[in-house]
Each structure stands twice: as C-alpha cells, then as structure tokens.
Amino acid sequence: MSIVFPMHPEQIFQIENEADFQALCLKTFQNQYQHLAPYREFCDYLGRNPSNTERIENIPFLPIEFFKTHSIIQNGLRPETVFTSSGTTGSKLSRHPVADLQLYRESFLKAFELFYGPAQNFCVLALLPSYQERPGSSLIYMVSELIRRSGHPQSGFVKTDLKAFARELQKIDDQGSPVLLIGVSFALLDLAQNHPLSLKNTIAMETGGMKGRRKEMVREELHKILCRGLGLPKIHSEYGMTELLSQAYSKGNGLFQSPPWMRVLLRDTEDPLSFLEPERTGGINIIDLANQYSCSFLATQDLGRLKPKGQFEVLGRFDHSDIRGCNLMAL
Structure with missing residues (x-):
C-alpha cells in the first residue's frame, strides 16, 4: 500500500456536499488504518482495509469500549491532554488522548x-x-x-x-x-x-x-x-x-442534528455490520471527522433512531452497558 499523507485537518470544516463528506471519510479511514495500530488490528480481524473499502458503510466502526483498554492515538503522536469519562465507582474509565486541542x-x-x-x-x-x-x-x-x-x-x-x-x-x-x-x-x-x-x-x-x-x-x-x-x-x-x-x-x-463533519448511522442490533433505514431502532455508530488523530469511526452503546433531514433520536442504551456520562437516558 502506498504511503498516505495525513490531510490538513481544516478540510473537515470545508465540507459542502455529500461527495466531500464521502471523500474525506475514505481518506481518513485510509490514514487511520495505516497509522492507528489498535484500529488496524480490528479492521484486519474483520477483513477490511482501504483496498476493499469503497463506501463509508463498509468502514469498520471501532467499539467505543476500546478507549478503556487501548491507547487510541496515532502512532508516534503525543497527546496535549487526555480526556476521561466520568463512569461509576469502580468502573473502568474511557481515556481519549487528544493530540491537537x-x-x-x-x-x-x-x-x-x-x-x-x-x-x-x-x-x-x-x-x-x-x-x-x-x-x-x-x-x-x-x-x-x-x-x-x-x-x-x-x-x-x-x-x-x-x-x-x-x-x-x-x-x-x-x-x-x-x-x-x-x-x-x-x-x-x-x-x-x-x-x-x-x-x-x-x-x-x-x-x-x-x-x-x-x-x-x-x-x-x-x-x-x-x-x-x-x-x-x-x-x-x-x-x-x-x-x-x-x-x-x-x-x-x-x-438531534450533527455538524457537517459528524454523522450518525444505525447498525442492526442483531447484525452489527449491517445498517438500518430511517425510523428503525438500532445501535448508534458515529463518524466524527474531528477525531483525525484518534479514531473517527465509533460504535457506541447508545440506541437511536434516524429521522428525516439527517436528524436522529437517542432512545437509551443497550442492556448491561455500564452507565457513564454522555447523555444517558434510560428507557
């Protein structure tokens, strides 16, 4: 695979249409696959890499729990700060190393x-x-x-x-x-x-x-x-x-409405590699292109529903998920 040079982060704030978003997602995936070791290992396990991934729906979404067990920051970068989740007493906290505040x-x-x-x-x-x-x-x-x-x-x-x-x-x-x-x-x-x-x-x-x-x-x-x-x-x-x-x-x-560089997709709760059409309840997957130096493709433990015009609802959490401080409303 040829060397991938990181794109300038400012590009994510210049998205004007769907083609721009798709292109930046695929470029970000290519870069993070190459430079983020835990994510690359996860993608390889699923048999996915930039050579066989042509649509954002084919990009693997890293389970958010990896932030509790791995350092999710691109190889060779040092964080300016580390954000941590609140969690409950005795629970393992998520840690997000931020390379660019x-x-x-x-x-x-x-x-x-x-x-x-x-x-x-x-x-x-x-x-x-x-x-x-x-x-x-x-x-x-x-x-x-x-x-x-x-x-x-x-x-x-x-x-x-x-x-x-x-x-x-x-x-x-x-x-x-x-x-x-x-x-x-x-x-x-x-x-x-x-x-x-x-x-x-x-x-x-x-x-x-x-x-x-x-x-x-x-x-x-x-x-x-x-x-x-x-x-x-x-x-x-x-x-x-x-x-x-x-x-x-x-x-x-x-x-809820996302900014142009963030998007919610809903995965099937029975088949996490499949996505759902609007108005059906599923697991919330998030693309956050601001996560250029960690991972932009995350599978959360929140349940949601897509609505018209790109809006979405947050309905609750999967059963047996640990409760933490990120907009949690139990059903």
Whole structure:
C-alpha cells in the first residue's frame, strides 16, 4: 500500500456536499488504518482495509469500549491532554488522548456557532457540579471556552447555592439578556423542582445523565418537568461524549442534528455490520471527522433512531452497558 499523507485537518470544516463528506471519510479511514495500530488490528480481524473499502458503510466502526483498554492515538503522536469519562465507582474509565486541542476547539466552536451563533451573544451559565468535581472532562473544557468567549460579566460556573443562583438567573433573564444555561440533568431538575422560575430569554440545555443522583427517566418526562419548572416551552440538548471531539444539538423534542463533519448511522442490533433505514431502532455508530488523530469511526452503546433531514433520536442504551456520562437516558 502506498504511503498516505495525513490531510490538513481544516478540510473537515470545508465540507459542502455529500461527495466531500464521502471523500474525506475514505481518506481518513485510509490514514487511520495505516497509522492507528489498535484500529488496524480490528479492521484486519474483520477483513477490511482501504483496498476493499469503497463506501463509508463498509468502514469498520471501532467499539467505543476500546478507549478503556487501548491507547487510541496515532502512532508516534503525543497527546496535549487526555480526556476521561466520568463512569461509576469502580468502573473502568474511557481515556481519549487528544493530540491537537486546537482541532477540538475549532470543532466545538464551529458547531456551536452553526446552531446558536457566537458565544458572545449569550450570558453562558454552567450548572455542571458532577463534572467540576473531577479532572479531564471534555465538557468542562468546552464550556469553559464558551464562557471565556461570552465576555458577559455574569457568565460562569454556578456555585452550590441554587436558591441564590435562581434569583440571579431570573434577574438576568428579566433584563432581556439572552442566556444559555447548560447543565447536567439532575442539577437542572433540582433547580426546576426546588426553585421554579419564569424564564423568557433563556435557552436551557441538558447534557444528560443523572450520575446516580436521581432515578433515570425518559427524555420526554425529564423535559416536561424542566419546562414546567423553568417556565420554558422547550428544552435543548447536547449529545457528545469523551471519545468524540464533536457534538450534536437538539433544539427541542429530542431531535438531534450533527455538524457537517459528524454523522450518525444505525447498525442492526442483531447484525452489527449491517445498517438500518430511517425510523428503525438500532445501535448508534458515529463518524466524527474531528477525531483525525484518534479514531473517527465509533460504535457506541447508545440506541437511536434516524429521522428525516439527517436528524436522529437517542432512545437509551443497550442492556448491561455500564452507565457513564454522555447523555444517558434510560428507557
């Protein structure tokens, strides 16, 4: 096989059509097959390589559990940082070595601006107590940058006094300032149920997960409670995880949209090498081209359903999967 030179990462943010996406996927697969040893071994086991892979549906999707047992970074590269999953007590954590933090920043900033506009348009408030309690959170890294770029004097991470925070949030909202309140589900529930608000200029965005603090519930039930307690017509959501460098967003009703360099495909739960058409429930496979230096083709343990116009729903997780902090809603 001829030598494959890594493409310039900026190319992923210049995707304009399906042909661009397909071409960059195949080029990324060729590069990662050559330079990412654990992925190459996995592909060889399945009998797949760049010479017999002509469509993205034929590219092997690495089970996300490999991030718990292998170092998923291209040969010879040193990570600038390592993001780790939250996990439960005693569980083995996923570790994502990130070779290029600038690529991660570009990915989450461009995706956020695509769906919401520049961060400086908002007062960004983060209600993420479980994430703040540990190092290595990719979500904390992202939100910290959004807060910094916001420039609003009251942007920041929320302290533990929810009663005082509720008063401050209502005051900012009443002044007409657009607010982005991003929070883990259990903390938003605590706020909505114990300190009801009447918000008009706030986007409330949940990142999922009860972290063992609350009973898991379906997304529809969670959003209904949050809408009632916060006085909002709908709740937004963010879908991301430690093993990804991109995020999808939902502006309501649990329908997520990905940026152009990220895509969800659904695998058959009985045949993981086969893919499903829209409206059927299957395992979520993710292509994240921002993962240029780790692995861009991942098979998650989440269950989902594809919808029209490239949207998707996250319905839950496979049975017996370990619960971790990446937008988990039990069925």
